Amino acid sequence: MSAVGRRSEEGVPNKERQASVIASWQRCVEKYGLEPYKVAYPTIVTRNELNNYRAPIEDLIALAMPEVERLFERFVEHDYIVSMTDENGVTVLFRSQDPFAVKCTTSGLQLGAIWSEELQGTNGIGTCIKEARPISIVMDNHFDPRLIDFSCAVAPIFGGGGKLAAALNVSTSANSDHATQSIVREVVRRSARRIENRFFARRYAGREMLRVSRYEDFCDAGVEMSIALDSSGKVLDATPDALRLMSRPNMPVLGRPLSDVGELERDDIFADGVVSLTVHGNRLFLKRTGPAPAKFSAAQKARALPRARPQAPDTRLLVGDDPTMSALVGRVQKLVNRRLPILLQGETGAGKTALAKALHAASDHADGPFVSINCAAIPAELIESELFGYRPGAFTGASKSGSKGRIAEAHGGTLFLDEIGDMPLALQTRLLQVLSDGEFVAIGATEQTRVEFALISASLHDIPALVALGRFRQDLYFRLNGASLAMPPLRERADRHAVIERVFKEEATETRLTEVQLDPAARKLLFAYSWPGNMRELRHVARFATTLAEGAVITVDDLPTPLSPASRGAAQTTDGERQAVELALQQTGWNVKLAAQRLGVSRATLHRRISAFGLARVVGDTH
Numbered sequence: 297m298s299a300v301g302r303r304s305e306e307g308v309p310n311k312e313r314q315a316s317v318i319a320s321w322q323r324c325v326e327k328y329g330l331e332p333y334k335v336a337y338p339t340i341v342t343r344n345e346l347n348n349y350r351a352p353i354e355d356l357i358a359l360a361m362p363e364v365e366r367l368f369e370r371f372v373e374h375d376y377i378v379s380m381t382d383e384n385g386v387t388v389l390f391r392s393q394d395p396f397a398v399k400c401t402t403s404g405l406q407l408g409a410i411w412s413e414e415l416q417g418t419n420g421i422g423t424c425i426k427e428a429r430p431i432s433i434v435m436d437n438h439f440d441p442r443l444i445d446f447s448c449a450v451a452p453i454f455g456g457g458g459k460l461a462a463a464l465n466v467s468t469s470a471n472s473d474h475a476t477q478s479i480v481r482e483v484v485r486r487s488a489r490r491i492e493n494r495f496f497a498r499r500y501a502g503r504e505m506l507r508v509s510r511y512e513d514f515c516d517a518g519v520e521m522s523i524a525l526d527s528s529g530k531v532l533d534a535t536p537d538a539l540r541l542m543s544r545p546n547m548p549v550l551g552r553p554l555s556d557v558g559e560l561e562r563d564d565i566f567a568d569g570v571v572s573l574t575v576h577g578n579r580l581f582l583k584r585t586g587p588a589p590a591k592f593s594a595a596q597k598a599r600a601l602p603r604a605r606p607q608a609p610d611t612r613l614l615v616g617d618d619p620t621m622s623a624l625v626g627r628v629q630k631l632v633n634r635r636l637p638i639l640l641q642g643e644t645g646a647g648k649t650a651l652a653k654a655l656h657a658a659s660d661h662a663d664g665p666f667v668s669i670n671c672a673a674i675p676a677e678l679i680e681s682e683l684f685g686y687r688p689g690a691f692t693g694a695s696k697s698g699s700k701g702r703i704a705e706a707h708g709g710t711l712f713l714d715e716i717g718d719m720p721l722a723l724q725t726r727l728l729q730v731l732s733d734g735e736f737v738a739i740g741a742t743e744q745t746r747v748e749f750a751l752i753s754a755s756l757h758d759i760p761a762l763v764a765l766g767r768f769r770q771d772l773y774f775r776l777n778g779a780s781l782a783m784p785p786l787r788e789r790a791d792r793h794a795v796i797e798r799v800f801k802e803e804a805t806e807t808r809l810t811e812v813q814l815d816p817a818a819r820k821l822l823f824a825y826s827w828p829g830n831m832r833e834l835r836h837v838a839r840f841a842t843t844l845a846e847g848a849v850i851t852v853d854d855l856p857t858p859l860s861p862a863s864r865g866a867a868q869t870t871d872g873e874r875q876a877v878e879l880a881l882q883q884t885g886w887n888v889k890l891a892a893q894r895l896g897v898s899r900a901t902l903h904r905r906i907s908a909f910g911l912a913r914v915v916g917d918t919h
């Protein structure tokens with residue numbers, strides 16, 4: 297193909313780069329049927345559509361913001377723009393400065409533009425996404441002749457399970473060469489790696505984490521690669537480079553213990569110091585970064601490394617200035633210390649988990665583990681082994697090393713049972729036994745395991761109503777309910793205005809490293825809103841607006857649906873929409889996560905729709 301080198305090339309051509317560009321041009325012509333002079337102007341999605349594209353990766357966007365800012369500051373004086381797209385090439389973050397910004401806009405380099413290879417031909421973003429590796433597309437490497445003045449260096453950002461989640465791009469229209477662009481590409485690649493590592497750490501916060509390096513001395517330096525493990529020591533996930541280095545043909549890494557992945561120098565990967573793992577003749581060095589796993593015996597406990605206090609907000613901060621809540625929480629805190637079981641009830645997103653963590657962190661057993669189990673999220677057939685653990689080979693498919701179980705892991709700390717109303721009846725009986733006797737028998741075991749922990753449970757449902765329907769054991773309800781605390785929805789909190797202001801401030805500091813102001817119209821709207829998704833929705837709205845707002849003042853235009861003016865105009869939803877939501881909820885037994893996936897919206901959006909349509913789950917019509 298004559299495409300590469302339509303103009304004379306500057307710098308030394310790199311074979312691999314040439315091959316990528318040639319392959320991409322071939323795809324453009326043969327697969328997508330594109331012609332160089334007939335490529336359409338990029339599609340720019342509407343603001344509402346952009347909100348929908350951003351919603352599934354809002355955490356990633358928030359984590360990427362500071363890095364995008366840093367890149368921009370570094371390159372802006374040389375007339376570069378910095379952008380990030382999602383996995384489809386939709387531009388979800390964009391930083392530019394005049395006069396270059398004007399030229400960018402006329403070429404379609406702007407927020408909301410779709411830069412897929414299929415639509416725009418060979419371009420930095422689209423081709424990086426296609427090839428899933430860092431790439432630079434310099435001037436006449438572009439398929440569309442209108443882009444011939446631009447040079448882009450782009451690196452992919454991978455999310456869970458090594459799946460491509462986004463692409464980070466730096467573009468210029470200053471005359472550039474391949475040598476310069478390969479340096480810029482390296483800078484962008486490193487930024488993408490930092491975002492990836494922060495994203496990984498955020499996803500697996502609280503899990504056992506190993507830092508990985510190819511060099512023994514570097515295990516203590518900045519994070520190069522990471523592995524997250526589940527409670528039984530199996531690989532839950534790893535950063536892309538670690539996954540690549542640990543992979544062998546036909547040998548999955550995820551879901552396997554490290555001893556199956558390669559040759560481990562010693563068994564106890566959590567002990568102090570560095571341990572090596574040899575895969576296919578390559579040595580990797582691993583070091584624990586997270587808290588030590590809970591140990592049974594005093595001797596083992598003494599050998600374990602000191603446990604970092606879990607990062608949890610202060611109960612005073614969570615409670616704010618709501619007098620009812622402060623009085624209740626003060627009372628409950630005393631009861632937690634006496635190991636009396638606490639039952640938290642409240643709407644979705646009201647802050648039950650956050651409060652449970654804060655109660656644990658302020659308790660006198662805060663040095664022990666905080667083990668959280670979402671009873672609604674674990675499939676019914678797995679919940680027993682997840683909770684009670686099993687001996688090696690207890691059942692087909694059981695791991696060789698057995699599993700300790702989450703209840704045993706909570707020994708000496710707090711066990712938090714979220715969505716307790718969804719626990720199957722048979723397991724309620726076993727749980728009741730543990731709570732009464734302080735001991736249980738793991739699956740396949742003969743001897744009893746003794747455990748001691750503080751218990752906090754939480755539920756969206758009215759448990760007495762479930763008891764009346766025969767779906768929840770009354771004796772278990774009494775056991776869980778040493779004291780109960782009804783968390784008010786955000787719209788009913790006396791201090792909600794202060795809470796809204798505080799959360800916007802916190803999110804602005806986190807995403808932009810600066811403070812922001814709410815303009816009067818935005819403030820009025822936020823104060824009047826009903827917040828069906830409570831604190832979670834508030835956090836998402838604040839993160840969204842502080843990320844999107846161009847300046848230091850947040851206006852109504854920066855607010856997402858259903859707070860944005862456009863959606864308020866069009867907010868009269870149709871019967872069809874309501875039926876679709878109802879159907880998805882029915883089909884998934886009111887599993888909001890699954891239903892949201894089916895409808896292609898975020899969970900927060902679905903919660904808002906449930907509330908807007910006034911839908912309620914009829915207790916007894918589920919699962």
Ligand SMILES: Nc1ncnc2c1ncn2[C@@H]1O[C@H](COP(=O)(O)OP(=O)(O)OP(=O)(O)O)[C@@H](O)[C@H]1O
Nearest residue numbers: 613614643644645646647648649650651831832835
């Ligand atoms: N008082 C608070 N101030 C700021 N953020 C909060 C507060 N309470 C909760 N949050 C945040 O709101 C989000 C939802 O909180 P949390 O998970 O505790 O709610 P929940 O009631 O357990 O929700 P669900 O019932 O859906 O499990 C989290 O991101 C949490 O950090």
